[in-house]
Amino acid sequence: MSFTIRSYEPTDETSWLRCRALSFLSTCYYDDVWTQRPASPAVQLVARCGDTVVGILDVEIEDDLATIDTVAVHPDNQGEGIAAALLTHARRELPSTVTTVDAWTREDEPALGSYHAQGFVESEHYLHVYKTCEDSDDGWTSPDRLSAPLAAFCHARLEDESDLRARFSRVYVCRRFSRSVPSE
Template sequence: MPIVIRSYEPADETSWLRCRTLTFLSTCYYDDVWARRPPSPAVQLVALDGDDAVGILDIEIDGDLATIDTVAVDPDHQGRGVASALLTRARSELPGTVSVVDAWTREDEPALEWYRAHGFAESEHYLHVYKTWEDTDAGWESPSGLSAPLTAFCHASVQDEPELRGRFSRVYVCRRFSRPVTAK
């Protein structure tokens, strides 16, 4: 049965969540798990193999900017052009006012290569820093009566990368990729 790309429907939620979770497990976003799908994206697409979502793409729109919020392909279907087909369909659904599509991603080489192969250029950078219970870093103060944070997610400047990588086990460069809508 061929893969069908169509707009997301509420009945797709469980399959959508499963696809996103399975995809993210092998990436720097492995703990970005959701129990419910957010309702807001302007463009919401699924790639279906039968009733199973094997690819998903959500895009938020703010004026002339369209931001890819989620793009994921089930690991069993990666390398088959599913994400590319979703992007092509999404481009056709963008309002005429959109002039730029962008996305923010981390250090996963397959994702970086995919954006570059689709004409996205890398520009802005900042850090995602996680403090986990395994990090014994001093400098975290809590209000009286509370333990030190077991987990914290922070943003930081790339200028501080060497020092932060020395203190924390999870530090990622977050990169903005963008491309004009008319570029191929």
Template sequence: MQPAHIRPYDDADAASWLRCRLLSFFATQYYDDVVTQRPRFDGPSIQLVAAAGTEVVGILDVSIGADAATIETVAVLPEHSRSGIATRLLHAALPELEQRKLRTLDAWTREDPAANAWYRRNGFREDHRYLHVYQDWDERDAGFTAPDGLGTPVRVFAHAPIEREAQLRARFRRVHVCRRYVRRLG
């Protein structure tokens, strides 16, 4: 396996970036968070890749606000996971975030043990949680309605307060706890 080096994203990376994101998300609870083109950032951002030759094997995209930043995507190809690439990407982004005098870097994730452990190992602390609730096509008696003229919803994705977790897990097959992690900067 060729060693990966960290560098800024380039438009020539688009297809490889998509492949990396798709394959890395398959093994997580975000397996259906599929994009068909790389998201564009309207404001300031840090867009890094870990490249092994011409192949993107890791991604870190961070959107930057007035006093805080958010990790929009952090992903590593499964065959390169647990090799330190995500941490190297994070460490490559931190100097620019601190130079901008930002106070915090945050990220949102679900219940994947590896992802949660990575955030904690890298100085992030959980500060908020809520639920992602899905109603699938065969859960038709879920109580969701559609506007006049449309049929019964086939699939629904909704947010709910964490206090309703037990009730919603009893009613729906797919319920995830979504956590916000925050790392202080500076």
């Protein structure tokens, strides 16, 4: 399959949202669904095959750090090198002041393998914990006149992983991957 990479355009929004939702569906981020594309990333790229967005990459930039905010490849096109091509293209668009690219992700083996294959190194870790309506309300308090939360998303220390996995059905290790940006 051939694809082209270019900057995101507002007319890409529906296809961008569809690509993101479908690519996240089989991952730990399956419920991170957006109905509107955020406008803030500094680098906004799409990979297109015809009229369809098959890959997306958004990068935020702060001082010397570029953080991958969203990277996704349509499930029908995964394993075709689209994510790596998007990252290569994005590096050319980074300001010369950027010395490091990083990304945060969870436990999905394809994502972990992709970052390792592209020279990223894993470093910091913490937990993402979801309280669902099936989980116990023990330990939760709410303001007066409100029920205990039906759902909650929290961050936690890695040291508490075994206890939290025993209490909650959705606990993920969130990992930071980073790599230096080669100077040209």
